[in-house]
Amino acid sequence: MFTDSCYYKKLNHAYRQLGNLQEQAGHMPEQFRSIFLSALDEFSNSLREVKFLLDELRYRNIELAASNAALEGERQRYLELFEFAPDGYLVTDRDGRIMEANNAAKELLKAEHQLIIGKPLSIFIAPEEKETFTRIFKKLQEGSVQKIADRRIYLQPWAGKPPFPASFTAGVVRDISGKPGSLRWRFSDISWRKKAEDEMQKADKLETIGLLAGGIAHDFNNLLANLLGHISLARFNLDNPEKLAQRLDLSEKVVFKAKDILRQLFQLSQKDVSDYRIFSIKNIIDNVLELSLKNPRVKSHCTFPRNLLHVKADEAQIGQVIQNIIINALQSMPEGGDLWISAKNITHEEIDRGFFPSSGERNYLCLTVSDTGCGIPKEVMAKIFDPFFTTKKEGTGLGLATSYFIIKKNGGHIAVDSKAGHGTTFHLYLPAREPRGNSA
Ligand SMILES: Nc1ncnc2c1ncn2[C@@H]1O[C@H](COP(=O)(O)OP(=O)(O)OP(=O)(O)O)[C@@H](O)[C@H]1O
Numbered sequence: 001m002f003t004d005s006c007y008y009k010k011l012n013h014a015y016r017q018l019g020n021l022q023e024q025a026g027h028m029p030e031q032f033r034s035i036f037l038s039a040l041d042e043f044s045n046s047l048r049e050v051k052f053l054l055d056e057l058r059y060r061n062i063e064l065a066a067s068n069a070a071l072e073g074e075r076q077r078y079l080e081l082f083e084f085a086p087d088g089y090l091v092t093d094r095d096g097r098i099m100e101a102n103n104a105a106k107e108l109l110k111a112e113h114q115l116i117i118g119k120p121l122s123i124f125i126a127p128e129e130k131e132t133f134t135r136i137f138k139k140l141q142e143g144s145v146q147k148i149a150d151r152r153i154y155l156q157p158w159a160g161k162p163p164f165p166a167s168f169t170a171g172v173v174r175d176i177s178g179k180p181g182s183l184r185w186r187f188s189d190i191s192w193r194k195k196a197e198d199e200m201q202k203a204d205k206l207e208t209i210g211l212l213a214g215g216i217a218h219d220f221n222n223l224l225a226n227l228l229g230h231i232s233l234a235r236f237n238l239d240n241p242e243k244l245a246q247r248l249d250l251s252e253k254v255v256f257k258a259k260d261i262l263r264q265l266f267q268l269s270q271k272d273v274s275d276y277r278i279f280s281i282k283n284i285i286d287n288v289l290e291l292s293l294k295n296p297r298v299k300s301h302c303t304f305p306r307n308l309l310h311v312k313a314d315e316a317q318i319g320q321v322i323q324n325i326i327i328n329a330l331q332s333m334p335e336g337g338d339l340w341i342s343a344k345n346i347t348h349e350e351i352d353r354g355f356f357p358s359s360g361e362r363n364y365l366c367l368t369v370s371d372t373g374c375g376i377p378k379e380v381m382a383k384i385f386d387p388f389f390t391t392k393k394e395g396t397g398l399g400l401a402t403s404y405f406i407i408k409k410n411g412g413h414i415a416v417d418s419k420a421g422h423g424t425t426f427h428l429y430l431p432a433r434e435p436r437g438n439s440a
């Protein structure tokens with residue numbers, strides 16, 4: 001291999017040869033000397049150019065060595081950052097096989113380097129989350145999604161250690177030609193966050209129980225006072241059968257109201273859904289509209305796509321929720337208005353993007369009920385799901401509280417959007433299935 005100095009040695013040798021040739025020119029006959037000397041001049045010019053190029057080359061070499069050293073420093077720094085980052089970093093190939101894993105990733109997966117490298121990432125995903133993971137992975141692999149940010153998943157560490165919740169971000173690395181290449185993953189353990197959330201939920205539950213107990217006591221106290229009043233007054237009317245009958249009617253109403261409250265409380269106290277069915281919500285909506293839509297100034301508009309999935313839930317309970325929401329909408333429009341009811345299937349993209357808090361189901365349906373009624377003021381909005389909260393003279397304030405519990409118990413989600421004076425929209429997200437007979 002030639003180094004700089006070896007080129008310079010050869011150049012010096014050429015200069016010496018040139019000197020010798022110039023000396024020999026002195027001994028040549030006159031007629032050749034001038035031709036020979038002009039040839040040597042050209043040779044000398046060429047040597048000068050070579051020297052210039054060699055100097056340039058030497059300078060470039062020095063520069064290159066300096067930038068190589070800087071690059072190596074950068075690489076070392078990147079490696080250190082990668083190895084000692086607090087989050088678990090993994091690089092997989094396009095088929096999901098792990099190619100690189102940093103210290104934190106090995107720590108999270110409770111496995112040594114050789115147990116991780118070359119293994120499919122999917123073996124470190126908890127069994128019940130594998131389907132969701134495969135779906136996300138496919139999208140990244142095909143390049144239809146470039147990045148997945150802050151999703152939750154349960155990781156399954158090596159050797160049967162218990163799964164734990166983690167948040168992850170994943171991205172596609174494109175090769176020089178722009179095609180999707182390897183995939184980068186960042187995982188962090190969020191067990192503490194999950195614990196904190198569970199604790200908060202517990203606190204929420206306690207608060208709800210407190211609210212519920214306070215509400216029941218308050219409502220029943222009023223009802224009993226009412227009932228006592230009617231009974232006392234009935235005593236004064238023993239000789240007036242008409243008035244007596246009136247008092248008894250009023251007493252009966254109070255008892256019916258108490259019964260209604262107890263019925264809803266019973267719904268709230270039921271822990272599990274015992275009667276899962278697969279059914280169409282269209283029929284339920286038709287029935288509710290037929291029974292409840294009495295005001296001729298309210299127009300209802302229903303739109304459902306042909307391929308609408310069926311709901312998988314307790315049919316009677318969901319029927320009750322739809323009824324509560326439609327009745328609220330109708331009650332918000334005593335002067336008349338429009339009631340819009342529509343439904344659509346929710347795409348996997350919307351589920352994967354965390355469009356709503358999903359309970360891990362594969363398919364969902366969204367039912368939307370909009371009214372052009374009085375709307376809900378901001379300060380009321382925070383309380384509408386509280387048991388016994390009502391702004392109505394005759395309301396129990398249990399309609400939405402019960403609906404919320406039922407929807408949660410059935411693995412769904414309820415959302416509301418409203419502005420005072422501009423109507424209200426409720427969205428119900430419900431686990432869905434292909435109608436019976438359609439499923440593959
Ligand atoms: N579509 C709506 N438009 C305007 N306000 C609404 C609507 N839906 C609910 N609300 C508000 O939320 C409150 C709570 O509703 P919820 O159904 O729980 O009880 P309620 O309707 O008052 O009583 P009940 O359902 O027992 O008749 C209502 O009193 C009302 O203020």
Ligand SMILES: [Mg+2]
Pocket residue numbers: 324327328395399400
């Ligand atoms: Mg109601």
